[in-house]
Amino acid sequence: MTRLSITHRTRYRFHNPVDLAPHRMMLRPRETPDLRLLSYKLDVRPAAVIDWSHDVAGNVVALASFQSKAQELEILSQSRVDLRAPAWPVFPISASAASYPFIYSHDESADLGALILPQYEDHGQRLRGWVGSIVATRPTDTLALLRDVSNAATTQIAYQGRETEGTQGPLETLDRGWGTCRDFAVLFAEAVRTLGFGARLVSGYLFDPFENRVGTTEAGATHAWVEVFVPGAGWIPFDPTNRSFGSANLVSVAVARNIHQISPVSGSFRGTNSDFRDLDVSVDVRADDNHQNADVSEGN
Numbered sequence: 001m002t003r004l005s006i007t008h009r010t011r012y013r014f015h016n017p018v019d020l021a022p023h024r025m026m027l028r029p030r031e032t033p034d035l036r037l038l039s040y041k042l043d044v045r046p047a048a049v050i051d052w053s054h055d056v057a058g059n060v061v062a063l064a065s066f067q068s069k070a071q072e073l074e075i076l077s078q079s080r081v082d083l084r085a086p087a088w089p090v091f092p093i094s095a096s097a098a099s100y101p102f103i104y105s106h107d108e109s110a111d112l113g114a115l116i117l118p119q120y121e122d123h124g125q126r127l128r129g130w131v132g133s134i135v136a137t138r139p140t141d142t143l144a145l146l147r148d149v150s151n152a153a154t155t156q157i158a159y160q161g162r163e164t165e166g167t168q169g170p171l172e173t174l175d176r177g178w179g180t181c182r183d184f185a186v187l188f189a190e191a192v193r194t195l196g197f198g199a200r201l202v203s204g205y206l207f208d209p210f211e212n213r214v215g216t217t218e219a220g221a222t223h224a225w226v227e228v229f230v231p232g233a234g235w236i237p238f239d240p241t242n243r244s245f246g247s248a249n250l251v252s253v254a255v256a257r258n259i260h261q262i263s264p265v266s267g268s269f270r271g272t273n274s275d276f277r278d279l280d281v282s283v284d285v286r287a288d289d290n291h292q293n294a295d296v297s298e299g300n
Contacts, residue, residue, distance in 0.1 A: 005288035017069035023267030027077035034085035089246035094232030099139035112198035131191040182224040198229040203262040205251040
């Protein structure tokens with residue numbers, strides 16, 4: 001078990017005081033069998049009214065509404081978690097799903113719904129051809145196939161950081177031959193959906209104490225990966241950026257059908273483009289040796 005302390009700071013600055021529209025924040029870690037949330041605190045300045053809710057996927061959403069103009073907006077999220085995921089996980093996949101192809105039950109198919117359907121157009125069947133070439137035989141081992149698809153993305157696509165917003169479509173990533181972690185995640189999710197798997201995008205944090213993983217810095221980083229639903233095992237995490245599976249180094253915050261639905265902070269202001277000065281985001285994910293008891297709290 002690893003105890004982590006996570007600090008995520010987002011700061012917007014403006015040349016002139018502006019009216020801030022409501023800001024939507026998805027920053028609180030999700031509790032799972034592999035992750036226990038020990039404490040959580042959210043501070044927003046200037047002062048705001050914070051409304052808490054759950055979205056359709058069960059993610060915790062905080063909505064901040066502001067009463068006055070401001071020249072700076074700072075959002076500080078602090079959490080402490082116990083990460084219990086094993087380094088070498090064993091997934092209890094049902095016998096009926098151990099080999100691909102398999103058929104989801106009626107209830108599973110109904111509940112997975114759009115998570116099975118590709119979200120990007122592929123009129124030329126290029127993505128289907130790319131992922132189809134990875135399926136060596138039918139039937140084949142389900143978990144091995146999913147790992148092969150994840151590894152193929154890493155083998156053929158180079159990681160390259162990108163500061164601009166937005167995510168490349170899967171065909172764009174294949175054409176360019178490079179992408180960020182969110183581009184890798186979208187490519188993998190769309191590829192396995194093409195094969196008939198239910199998949200969802202995940203945003204959260206990557207813990208990298210040995211600094212040997214892609215897409216991180218010394219202090220840690222926000223990250224994106226994918227969970228695939230396999231009967232018996234449930235949602236299995238795959239990090240195609242790092243050719244890994246399981247959640248030993250991952251802290252999940254939000255899950256969704258589409259990558260744009262899990263942005264950590266989203267919002268706007270009323271003003272002109274010239275009013276905006278800069279945006280600074282810092283993330284610190286580190287082992288916490290202070291094992292004092294703490295309660296989960298939500299503040300502003």
